[in-house]
Amino acid sequence: MKLPFRPPPLDWTRSGPAVPPDGLPGPVDVVVPVYGAAAELAACLASLRRHTDLGEHRLVLVVDGPQEPEVEESIRRMVERPDADFAAKVLVLRNPARQGFVASVNRGMAGSDRGFRDIVLLNSDTEVTAGWLGKLRAAAYSDPAIATVTPFSNNATLVSLPRGAEVNALPAGWTLDGFAALVERVAARERPRLPTGVGVCLYIKRKALDRLGLFDEARFGLGYGEESEFCFRALKAGWLNVLDDATFIWHAGQRSFGASRGPRVRAAHGAMRRLHPEYLPTIARFLHDDPLAPARERVTAELRRRPALPALPARGPRRVVHLIHGWPPWNHAGTEVYARRLALRQAARREVAVYARIADPERELGEALELMDGGARVRLVVNNFTQRDPLSRNALHDRRLAADFRRFLAEAGPDLIHVHHLAGHAATLMSVAAERGVPILYQVQDWWAPCARANLFDAARRLCSGPGPAKCTACLPLTGLPPAPVLNRLLHAARARLTRREMRRADAFVMGSQAIRDSFLALGWLRPEDDVRVIPYGIERPAGPAPRRTGIPDRPLRFGLIGSLLPHKGIHLAVAAFRGVDPARATLCVWGDPQISPAYTAELAALASPAVRFAGRFDEARRRETFAALDVLLVPSLGLESFGLVAREALAEGVPVLASRRGALAELFDGPGPPWGALFDPEDPGELSAWIEGLTASPEIVAGWRDALPAVKGMEEHAEEIEALYERLVTPRSEEDV
Numbered sequence: 001m002k003l004p005f006r007p008p009p010l011d012w013t014r015s016g017p018a019v020p021p022d023g024l025p026g027p028v029d030v031v032v033p034v035y036g037a038a039a040e041l042a043a044c045l046a047s048l049r050r051h052t053d054l055g056e057h058r059l060v061l062v063v064d065g066p067q068e069p070e071v072e073e074s075i076r077r078m079v080e081r082p083d084a085d086f087a088a089k090v091l092v093l094r095n096p097a098r099q100g101f102v103a104s105v106n107r108g109m110a111g112s113d114r115g116f117r118d119i120v121l122l123n124s125d126t127e128v129t130a131g132w133l134g135k136l137r138a139a140a141y142s143d144p145a146i147a148t149v150t151p152f153s154n155n156a157t158l159v160s161l162p163r164g165a166e167v168n169a170l171p172a173g174w175t176l177d178g179f180a181a182l183v184e185r186v187a188a189r190e191r192p193r194l195p196t197g198v199g200v201c202l203y204i205k206r207k208a209l210d211r212l213g214l215f216d217e218a219r220f221g222l223g224y225g226e227e228s229e230f231c232f233r234a235l236k237a238g239w240l241n242v243l244d245d246a247t248f249i250w251h252a253g254q255r256s257f258g259a260s261r262g263p264r265v266r267a268a269h270g271a272m273r274r275l276h277p278e279y280l281p282t283i284a285r286f287l288h289d290d291p292l293a294p295a296r297e298r299v300t301a302e303l304r305r306r307p308a309l310p311a312l313p314a315r316g317p318r319r320v321v322h323l324i325h326g327w328p329p330w331n332h333a334g335t336e337v338y339a340r341r342l343a344l345r346q347a348a349r350r351e352v353a354v355y356a357r358i359a360d361p362e363r364e365l366g367e368a369l370e371l372m373d374g375g376a377r378v379r380l381v382v383n384n385f386t387q388r389d390p391l392s393r394n395a396l397h398d399r400r401l402a403a404d405f406r407r408f409l410a411e412a413g414p415d416l417i418h419v420h421h422l423a424g425h426a427a428t429l430m431s432v433a434a435e436r437g438v439p440i441l442y443q444v445q446d447w448w449a450p451c452a453r454a455n456l457f458d459a460a461r462r463l464c465s466g467p468g469p470a471k472c473t474a475c476l477p478l479t480g481l482p483p484a485p486v487l488n489r490l491l492h493a494a495r496a497r498l499t500r501r502e503m504r505r506a507d508a509f510v511m512g513s514q515a516i517r518d519s520f521l522a523l524g525w526l527r528p529e530d531d532v533r534v535i536p537y538g539i540e541r542p543a544g545p546a547p548r549r550t551g552i553p554d555r556p557l558r559f560g561l562i563g564s565l566l567p568h569k570g571i572h573l574a575v576a577a578f579r580g581v582d583p584a585r586a587t588l589c590v591w592g593d594p595q596i597s598p599a600y601t602a603e604l605a606a607l608a609s610p611a612v613r614f615a616g617r618f619d620e621a622r623r624r625e626t627f628a629a630l631d632v633l634l635v636p637s638l639g640l641e642s643f644g645l646v647a648r649e650a651l652a653e654g655v656p657v658l659a660s661r662r663g664a665l666a667e668l669f670d671g672p673g674p675p676w677g678a679l680f681d682p683e684d685p686g687e688l689s690a691w692i693e694g695l696t697a698s699p700e701i702v703a704g705w706r707d708a709l710p711a712v713k714g715m716e717e718h719a720e721e722i723e724a725l726y727e728r729l730v731t732p733r734s735e736e737d738v
Contacts, residue, residue, distance in 0.1 A: 009282040012195040015145030016238020020207055022144045025137050028203075029117045031060045031108030032124050033101055038070035040125035040252050045078045047127040054089040057133060058117070061090065062108040065098035101223040106214045109204075119209060121202045121227070125252040126153070128201075129180035132247050136203040139191050139244040147208035147239035148197035148231055151247035152183060152295075156198045158283075159243055162300050163370040163377070164292060167253065171303050172373035180248040186298040187246035192291050194241040195282045199227035200251045208239055219275070225268025232276045245295040304347070304375040316727045317415035319351040321408075323433070325424030327356040327371070327378055332593075332617065333564055334645040335445045339420045340373070341540045345719045347375035353412040354378040355405060357424030365392070366400040379408055383424055390479035390491055394452065396498055397428040405432050414438055416730055419506065423448050430502035439729040442506035444516055446642050449499040450523050452476050452492075455639035457568040463640070466523050469493045500525055508729055510722070512537045512643035513664030519640070533725060536667075538718030539649050542624045546653045552703045553631040556611075557586045557696050560630040560655075562618050562646050565592035565601055568639030570660060570682055572600075575607045577689045583611040586696040588634070591618040591626070627653035631702055632695065635659035638682050644668060651676065652712040656705035658691055676708045 030052065034041060048059060061075060079090050093111055095104060109119050120136065122128070132151065139149045152161040154168040161183070162168055170179055212233050220226035231241045272279040322343045326336040339354075346352050358369060358380035365387055371378040381404060385393050392398035405425070409417075409432065417433045419442045427449075433440050448454040451472075456464045458475045472492040479487050508531040511517055517534050520526040559578075563569045571590060578588045588611060594601040604614070618626070627633075633650040635641075640663035647657045647668055659665040660682035669675060680687045695701055 007277045007281060009285040010195065010232070010235050010278045012235055012241065012282065012286070013193045015143070015240050018238050019145045020211075022141055022205075022207070025118075025141050027117055028057045028120055028133060028137060029060050029108075030057060030120045030122055030133070031062065031105065032122050033062045033064060033104035033108065034067065034071065034075070034124050035064040035098065035101070035104070036068065036071065037125050037252075038068060038074065041071055042074045043127050043252075044122070044124050045074055047129070049078070051128050051130050052133055058089045058091060060108045060111065061092045062104040063092060063094045064100070064104045065095050100217075100221050102215050102217045102221050102226045105226070106217055109209060109214055116206065118206045119204045121199055121204065123200050123251065126201060127176060127250040129177055129247070129249055131184070132180075132249060135184070135247045136201075136244050139189075139242060139246075140203050140205055142191055143240065143242075145238065145240045146242055147205055147212070147234040148227075148241045149191075149203040149244050150194065150197040150241070151201055151244045151249050153198070153200055153249050153251045155251040155253050156200045158194060158196070158286065159198055159292065161248060161296055162303065162372045164290065164296060165287060166370040167368065169369050169371040169380075170250075172371060176250050182302055183248040183299055184246045186302055188295065188298065189246050190295065191242045191244060192295060194231075194243055195235065195286050196228040196231035197241045201249050202227055203244075204230075208234060212237060212239075216275075219271045220268060224264045225272055228268075228279065229272060229275060232272075232279060236276075243292065243295070245292075300372065303372045315731045316723060317350065317730045319353070319412060319414045319416075320346060320726070321412050321414040321417045322352065322354045323405075323417065323419045323422070323425070323429065324354060324356045325421040327354065327358070327373075327380060328620070330358050330380070332620070334643070335421055337620070338445075338537055338645060341715055342719060342722065343376050344374040345715065351412075352376040353408070353414070355408055355425075356380050357383050359384050361386075365398070366404055368404070377412070381425070390481065390487075392426070394478045394491070394495065395423050395426050396495060398426045401426050402428060402432050405429050406435070409433070409436055416441065416726055419443065421445050421448065422502075423454065427499050427502045430505045434505045439507045440505060441725065441729060442503060442509050444509055444511040444520060444526075444642070447516075447519070447640060449503055450496070450520075450525050452478065452495065453568070453639075455568045456519075457639035461567055461638060463638075467492070467496055469496075507531065508533065508725070510535055510725060513667055515640075515664040515667060516642045519663070535718065535721050535725070536713060537643055537645060537648070538713040538715040539645065539652050540715045541652065546624070547628065549654050549706060550703075553699045555585055555696070555699070556583060557699055557702070558629060558631045559586060559588045559634050559658075559692070560591070560626070560632070561588060561634045561636070562591045562626075563635075563637075565590075565594060565596055565604065567600060568637065570636035570638040571604055572607060573638065573682060573685060573688060574634050574636045575604050575609075575612055577685060577692055578611045579607070579609045581609065581611040581692065581696075583609075586611060586692060588612045589615050589630075591615045593617045623649065624653060627655050630655050631699075632677075633657045635665060636682060636688065637662045637665065641665045648712050651709055654706060654709060656702060656709065658688075658695075676705045676710060 079092060093107055105121055136149050140146050150159050152159055157165055160166050160168055170176060215226040216229050220229060322339055324336060324339040328336055328340050343352050343354055354376055356378060360382050361384055363382045365383055367382045369380040371380060387393050415438055417438060417440045419440060422429060446454045447456050450467050453476055458464045469489045469492045473488040477488045478491040481487055503525060510533045514534055517532060526532060561574050565571055574588060627650055633655050635647050635657060637660050643664050647659060650657055657668060657677035659668060659679055661679040662682060666679060680691055
């Protein structure tokens with residue numbers, strides 16, 4: 001069988017002899033096609049005002065057809081400036097009807113002063129940074145053969161940063177301007193050569209544009225691929241495309257195409273194969289050789305710089321992958337906060353990679369956002385739980401997620417995989433993890449494996465004794481597809497078999513409380529012979545010692561509640577208990593995201609009295625300040641709790657705890673000495689009301705609890721306990737016996 005001819009890659013590193021010499025660099029036209037995306041356009045224009053000398057250069061806005069009022073308002077503010085000379089440097093070109101991205105780009109380039117001005121094509125959903133245009137122009141004139149220059153960006157395929165060929169978030173803790181300054185500071189200004197520029201931000205020399213012509217509107221009018229076709233024409237004519245490794249700009253992303261993005265990309269690739277058969281082989285060779293790796297590594301090396309921690313144990317894993325269902329600040333519940341604290345602590349001592357989930361309704365299942373967070377690589381994979389397939393929608397199995405996780409593990413090369421939660425992904429990612437042949441540590445964070453609600457708390461707001469197909473079907477249907485009654489029973493039965501089987505792939509289990517261990521044994525999801533360790537979690541301490549409060553608290557006695565605004569957390573019990581409470585005697589402040597369940601939030605608002613205030617999402621950065629304003633923390637959970645992290649944080653900050661007798665919360669008060677809080681029965685609302693009334697009438701009880709507060713284990717101690725578990729798992733049995 002004769003194989004189809006595959007042309008060799010083009011050499012993108014060498015210029016030809018026929019390129020004319022450069023003249024002196026002159027003013028530049030910045031061409032911005034405008035169509036919708038009002039918020040992104042406003043940010044783009046604001047950044048251009050801050051960072052572009054429009055006394056020297058000119059801004060050309062090509063408005064593609066009629067626009068919404070918010071877009072027109074942004075254009076008006078840009079044009080109608082008090083400085084007449086500034087306003088003269090903004091040219092607005094309007095298409096009477098929408099003509100498309102490529103036509104708008106060509107009109108902007110054609111409207112420039114032919115033979116004089118270089119061009120920068122800039123997407124309207126970008127933000128430029130200090131010195132951007134001067135640096136691009138300097139790169140363009142560093143070699144007469146250069147036709148195009150592209151800067152680094154977070155979302156720009158070949159020139160993405162920090163991780164190439166991915167969509168990146170800004171590294172955690174960095175502003176755009178600060179990160180751009182870092183990129184400039186560490187740059188070698190090598191200006192590596194590229195097979196193609198990227199149209200997010202593309203500097204084009206006028207002499208190249210005059211010689212090569214405009215973009216191919218006939219074949220690429222839909223958008224996608226037009227700049228690559230131009231750059232390949234340039235390569236074949238002896239020109240060069242380069243990266244300006246000293247410049248970074250922000251790109252929000254090509255979201256306006258929506259569901260049409262896939263067809264556009266496929267159409268562009270088809271056109272490129274016909275016009276330039278060398279295109280895909282050339283891009284494949286570039287990605288394989290990765291000549292931009294040194295430039296990216298200079299940046300990521302700076303991002304990994306953290307205060308040194310003790311060296312790793314000699315026999316511990318060098319590379320660890322954490323698998324978790326969310327990541328702060330996108331998800332800020334206890335499990336996600338705990339996993340991040342542990343992973344970032346480890347990232348100072350080893351290579352750490354995290355596979356997590358993010359919700360983004362404007363992206364498709366399996367698309368990803370890459371984040372550098374404290375030296376750890378975090379891959380945030382989109383799952384909106386809107387897919388029709390009930391196995392995928394209910395986090396049981398999805399082939400796209402499995403394939404992506406398999407690639408991720410191949411890149412990370414872990415010596416150990418630490419599984420925190422599978423709910424945002426698919427249970428069968430355990431099978432993918434097992435393919436690596438490395439130890440798997442499964443951390444039991446809640447009851448998700450046996451219970452689709454994750455807390456054995458049913459739809460009628462009652463504790464459940466354990467799963468069963470009939471009970472689970474009535475509580476939480478997994479599909480509406482007909483025949484739903486039959487399918488739901490089958491799905492729940494399959495779910496139980498699947499999650500039990502996938503848990504069995506773990507080599508060891510760890511959890512924060514004896515309560516959850518005993519529960520999993522009773523339910524049959526753990527066996528007595530399993531390698532199970534109960535290691536209570538530690539808390540991350542803010543800098544400096546917590547202030548020690550003494551004396552009897554003043555009135556009003558200040559109660560606080562921090563948690564997800566969901567029924568199983570029992571928020572409604574606490575809010576109802578404050579009905580009729582005089583706000584001069586006692587108050588309740590509730591922290592939680594009101595958007596997580598709008599219906600439940602509305603229910604809470606209807607229950608609330610003047611003594612209750614809703615404070616929105618808890619601000620982790622203000623944790624010490626928040627606890628300092630409380631006298632008692634309420635934890636009124638109706639569902640089972642696996643540990644109670646926020647309660648330990650309160651105790652460490654000098655705040656006693658009043659908690660429901662649910663799951664691991666009873667273990668809060670294990671230990672000798674007088675009590676530092678109390679437990680109540682959440683099934684008896686009168687008991688909680690009695691405690692609130694009693695503490696309000698006798699605040700000296702709270703003072704006594706404060707005096708008895710115990711020492712709380714810190715994250716440092718807990719992390720070392722996890723290290724010891726890691727070392728045991730990766731150490732061969734023969735070595736353990738020595």
